[in-house]
Amino acid sequence: MTSTSPADADPTPSGSSSAPLNVxxxxxAFMxxxxxxxxxxxGRFFDLPLHPVMRVLGGRDAARVRAAADRLGWESTETDWRRLAERDDVDLVDICTPGDSHAEIAIAALAAGKHVLCEKPLANSVAEAEEMTRAAEAAAARGVRAMVGFTYRRVPAVALARQLVAEGRLGDIRxxxxxxxxxxxxxxxxPMSWRLDRDKAGSGALGDIGAHIIDLTQHITGDTIAEVSGQLETFVKERPQADRHAGLSGSASEGAERVRVTVDDAAMFLARFRGGAAGVFEATRFATGRKNAIRIEVNGSKGSLCFDFEDMNVLQFFDAAEPEETAGFRRILVTEPSHPYVGAWWPPGHGLGYEHAFTHQVVDLxxxxxxxxxxxxxFADGLRVQRVLSAVETSSDTRTWQTITA
Structure with a gap:
């Protein structure tokens, strides 16, 4: 089914001469x-070489997807993703579905000559991620590009952290x-959610949020994880069935049927990076009082840095070359025009928020x-993360260290 609201299409911003990119x-839902x-x-804050046009939104329920399109600014709708991916007026397909459909949609869209942006984690298994990566590499030879959406890379403080490591300010990473x-x-x-169903989500806290810190640490350090020793825990084995249209936190009716949770609630693992650094990782959705705390600390021979997303406009940096009398972690407010991405937004000190990283992702894409x-x-980066996720699961099951192929 296709529906169109002709008066609601977002026009090219006044004065823009850039060619359209039909999305x-x-x-x-949330993503x-x-x-x-x-x-x-x-395109309203950055000078883009192509003008994104929000051409069509796909969803299974015609009424719900039309309401979402009106609310979010999409021009038309489809209830069949295959038809959406084949439309002549589409240049790029953005996949914001649960992980069980990523591989099928991405591979079909690439075969149809569409660029692809796919939410993380890339897939629900290494085999799917490998197939997607092969499809992306074949498409790239035809000029068709694929990207996985690890958006926290685009937080300005994280981008600055990567820059400091790349410049050698931390020395050898330990x-x-x-x-x-x-x-x-x-x-x-x-209540139960698709995120707690292995068939749809692939894994629990490990893949849903652990994937982010795996990618972030590899991105910031410029190094990759070589081996892991992990432990997974499921604290609550059954949950009440959610109402059909429940969101992320959801709701359940009184007396609702209880269903089995098939993923992990928490994941912990030790890691060794190929460059020799030791790593400690924890991902949990049971840290009472923590809403979205992404904490990264990197210690090197010449200094350290640390970041916490709950204070996302700040990067802490320690320079070991400073005199001990005045040495200490420096609080850098990452809001200067010279900082990554920030110059297009507000005056110094006027912080950015969660949504800005998604905008920066679009800009870079x-x-x-x-x-x-x-x-x-x-997609090869996404596959690399997928291999770490799989190795952690195997390690937890077997109680052994697992080596990750390059």
């Missing part, structure tokens, strides 16, 4: 809303510590497409 998005905001906003802490299912009566270069992170 289709599949999925319109769909975040991605929609980015497609609407990027320790990496990473946590992703949430509490949205700490209540045992919180559009810039790469206009130049005919490969946007990052690539």
């Amino acid at each position: 289709a998005m599949i999925g319109h 769909g809303a975040a991605h929609s905001q980015a497609w609407r906003t990027a 320790h990496v510590r990473a946590q992703y802490l949430q509490d949205w299912i700490a209540d045992p009566e919180a 559009v810039d790469a497409l206009s130049r005919g270069t490969q946007p990052t992170p690539t």
Whole structure:
């Protein structure tokens, strides 16, 4: 089914002469809303070489997807993702669905000659991620590009952290510590969600949020994880069935049927990076009081840095070359025009928020497409993360260290 609201299409911003980039998005819940905001906003704050046009939104329920399109700013709708991916007026497909559909949609869209932006984690298994990566590499030979959406890379403080490491300000990297802490299912009566169903999500806290800190630490350090020893825990084995249209936190009717949770609630693992650094990782949705705490600390021979997303406009940096009388962690407010991405937004000190990283993702993707270069992170980067996720699961099951192929 296709529907169109002709009066609601977003026109090219006044004065823009850039060619259109016709975008289709599949999925319109939490991530769909975040991605929609980015497609609407990027060209209004950044000088883009292509003008994103929010051409079509895909979803299974005709009434719900039409309502979402009206709310989020999409021109038309489709209830069949295959038809959406084949439309002549679509240049790029943005995949914001649960992980069980990523591989099928992405591979079909690439085969149809569409660029692809796919939410993380890339897939629900290494085999799917490998197939997607092969499809992306074949498509790249035809000038069709694919990118996986690890948006936290685009937080300005994280981009600055990567820059400092790349410049050698931390010296040889020795320790990496990473946590992703949430509490949205700490209540045992919180209802079942697709994120707690292995068939749809692939894994629990490990893949949903652990994937982010795996990618972030590899991105910041410029190094990759070589081996892991992990432990997974499921604290609440059954939950009440959610109402059909429940969102992320959801709701359950009184007396609702209880269903089995088939993923982990928490994941912990030790890691060794190929460059020799030791790593400690923790991802949980049971850290009571923590809403979205992404904590990264990197210690090197010449200094350290640390970041916490709950104070996302700040990067802490320690320079070991400073005199001991005045040495200490320096609080850098990452809001200067010279900081990554920040110059397009507000005056210094006027901080950015969660949604801005999605806008920066669109900016980097559009810039790469206009130049005919490969946007990052690539599907190969997503596969690298997927291999770490799989190794942690195997390690937890077997109680052994697991080596990760390069």
